[in-house]
Amino acid sequence: MPIVTNTKDWEKVFRRQVREIGKGWTVRKSPRSETITLKVRTNNKEESTILENNPKTHADYLWKESEVGGAYARIRNIYALMMDGEHTLKQAAKLAESDAPKLVEKLNWQEAKDNFKTYKIKFGNAIKESQWDNKYEPVLSDAIKLLTSNKPPNDPAKLIDKCILHHEAGSRSREIKVGVLWQFLEYCFKRENFPPSWLPKTNRKEHIGKKPADWKSNSKDAVTDQEIINLINNLPESDKDIKDAIKLISLLGLRPIELKHLSVRKDKETNELYWWCDYQKKSSKGTTKPRELHELELVDNEGNIQKWNMLQRWNLKDVQLPNLDNVSGAAGSLSNLLRRRNAWKSLNEIVKDRGENLGLYSLRHSYSLRGTVRGIDSGSLADGMGHEIRTHEEAYQKSSKLTRRNAFAKAAQLLGGKK
Numbered sequence: 001m002p003i004v005t006n007t008k009d010w011e012k013v014f015r016r017q018v019r020e021i022g023k024g025w026t027v028r029k030s031p032r033s034e035t036i037t038l039k040v041r042t043n044n045k046e047e048s049t050i051l052e053n054n055p056k057t058h059a060d061y062l063w064k065e066s067e068v069g070g071a072y073a074r075i076r077n078i079y080a081l082m083m084d085g086e087h088t089l090k091q092a093a094k095l096a097e098s099d100a101p102k103l104v105e106k107l108n109w110q111e112a113k114d115n116f117k118t119y120k121i122k123f124g125n126a127i128k129e130s131q132w133d134n135k136y137e138p139v140l141s142d143a144i145k146l147l148t149s150n151k152p153p154n155d156p157a158k159l160i161d162k163c164i165l166h167h168e169a170g171s172r173s174r175e176i177k178v179g180v181l182w183q184f185l186e187y188c189f190k191r192e193n194f195p196p197s198w199l200p201k202t203n204r205k206e207h208i209g210k211k212p213a214d215w216k217s218n219s220k221d222a223v224t225d226q227e228i229i230n231l232i233n234n235l236p237e238s239d240k241d242i243k244d245a246i247k248l249i250s251l252l253g254l255r256p257i258e259l260k261h262l263s264v265r266k267d268k269e270t271n272e273l274y275w276w277c278d279y280q281k282k283s284s285k286g287t288t289k290p291r292e293l294h295e296l297e298l299v300d301n302e303g304n305i306q307k308w309n310m311l312q313r314w315n316l317k318d319v320q321l322p323n324l325d326n327v328s329g330a331a332g333s334l335s336n337l338l339r340r341r342n343a344w345k346s347l348n349e350i351v352k353d354r355g356e357n358l359g360l361y362s363l364r365h366s367y368s369l370r371g372t373v374r375g376i377d378s379g380s381l382a383d384g385m386g387h388e389i390r391t392h393e394e395a396y397q398k399s400s401k402l403t404r405r406n407a408f409a410k411a412a413q414l415l416g417g418k419k
Contacts, residue, residue, distance in 0.1 A: 010065045017072055021079050027071075029063040036061045036071050038078070040089050047089035051075070052097050077196035080189065096196060109147045112192045113140050116184055119191065127282050130329070139163055139177040140184060156185050156200045160207050169209030178207045220359035222366040224402065225298040227347060229306060234343035241320040242337055246363065247308050248319070252293045253367030253385045255279070256331035256360055260324055262293075264315050273311055281386065288386045296370045335360050373403055 018027045024041035030050065039048040051061040051071050061071040074096055081092035120127050120136065142163050146153055153159040160181050167174035182204060188194040228250050232243050245259055252275060254262075261279035266272070275293035298306040313319050322337055324330040338344040338360070351358040364385070371381045382389040 008065075010068065014068045014072065018075055021076060025075070025079070027075070033060070034063050036063055036068070038075055038089070038093070040082075049090050049093045051093070073197075073201055076199070076201050080196040080199050107147075107188075107194055107198075109144050112188050112194070113144055113184070115192065116140075116187050119187065125282065125287065131282065135176060136180050139180050143181060143184070156181075156198055157202045157207075159185075160200065160202075164207060168211070170211030175208050178204055219357065220361040220365060221351065221356035222369040223347065223351060223358065223362050225306075225366070225370065226301045227350065228298060228363065228366060229300050231343050231347050234346070235341060239341070241322040242334070242341070244310075244319050245321050245334055247310055249360070249363045250298060250366060251295050251308065251310055252277075253296070253364050253371075254293075255281070255364065255386070256324070256334050257329065258386075259321055259334075260330060262314070264311060273315065275311060277386065279386070291384070291386050294384050296367055296374070298370075331360055369403065 015027060018025050018038075022040075026039045026041075028037050028039065029035075030037045033050075036051045037048055038051055039046060051074055053059050053061045053067070053070065061067050061074070074093075077096040078089070078092045081087050081095050082089065087095065117132060117136070121129055121132060143159060146159060146162055153162055160178060163181060164174045164177050167177065182200055185194075185198055185200055189196060189199050228246070232246055235243055245256075248254060248259060248262070249256065254277070258277050258279045261277050263276045263278065264273050265276045267274060275295070276290070277293055278290040279288075280290060281288040295311070297308075300306065310319065322334065324333045326333040326336075328336065348358045351362075368381060368385065371384075372378075379389050
């Protein structure tokens with residue numbers, strides 16, 4: 001094994017970056033010409049090539065700090081070309097050299113976007129057209145406008161940054177848009193034969209950024225059972241459909257869209273009726289499964305269990321729901337109806353006064369919190385709510401100011417302390 005004598009900081013970083021590209025990938029300084037040599041070991045076979053910087057002058061990349069950035073980008077392109085196993089190292093290096101002069105405007109970005117839409121909706125982990133319209137279309141339309149403008153960005157990093165500039169650093173919206181652009185650019189390389197120079201070479205986290213120190217979360221907070229009960233009671237009788245929707249979401253921990261996918265089934269062995277949801281949420285992590293639902297009845301401040309008999313009422317076709325088929329979707333439709341109600345406005349003020357955020361998902365968070373307080377383990381709750389346990393642990397509320405205080409008060413009582 002050759003002795004490594006290049007130990008400057010930039011040399012160490014360069015070597016480490018190349019090793020991280022792929023197993024068996026290394027670089028060394030050519031002893032005679034002081035150029036950069038790339039070596040690849042695969043299946044007991046070793047190949048090497050000197051990296052050419054300028055195909056016209058046949059100048060090579062030199063082992064200098066000022067040139068390793070370009071050399072690293074070239075190595076990533078070579079790796080991308082070798083992924084399908086159809087090219088040797090030297091062939092991939094040649095292709096990567098000739099790739100550089102290809103101009104943005106020569107690429108048919110609009111056609112690639114149209115084909116990408118078909119791919120996302122019809123193949124792989126297929127998504128719904130509504131998901132394309134809400135999540136993919138806006139940012140990709142912005143990207144195509146930029147790429148077909150008079151001064152298009154000439155590399156993926158600049159394109160991504162321009163598309164997300166107006167979204168707050170570290171925000172979920174910026175994270176989603178970066179992910180969509182990443183998928184699109186990888187698709188263009190793999191399926192549209194775009195040059196590897198359009199494969200993102202940066203780290204996603206660099207584009208997403210971190211939330212500023214004064215950032216305030218807009219995620220929704222759980223509300224108490226009594227507050228939900230008050231909300232329902234304070235809505236007018238003419239809002240029976242809205243009341244029923246709130247009851248079902250609170251009682252079963254539903255996503256608003258799942259109101260459209262509810263049914264009641266009968267257990268073949270016990271003949272007992274039970275709730276069923278056939279909604280399947282699709283995301284980059286996979287698709288959720290249809291599931292049995294479990295009621296967690298609400299209890300008011302006096303200890304009275306709220307017997308709404310929703311399952312029996314559903315079976316008798318007595319449950320009414322508002323129109324959930326508007327352009328804004330089920331959540332948007334119900335949220336728009338609630339925002340105009342005084343009962344919702346009053347609850348919003350109460351929640352805001354304690355420094356928290358109210359939204360339709362507050363009802364689902366309340367279900368999660370209710371289940372935790374009643375001793376249901378996270379795995380069972382996650383399963384019942386239709387998401388992975390990791391999602392449950394990261395995104396769903398498991399305590400509130402009230403439950404935290406009660407828990408510590410109870411612990412103090414056990415030691416004979418004061419309440």
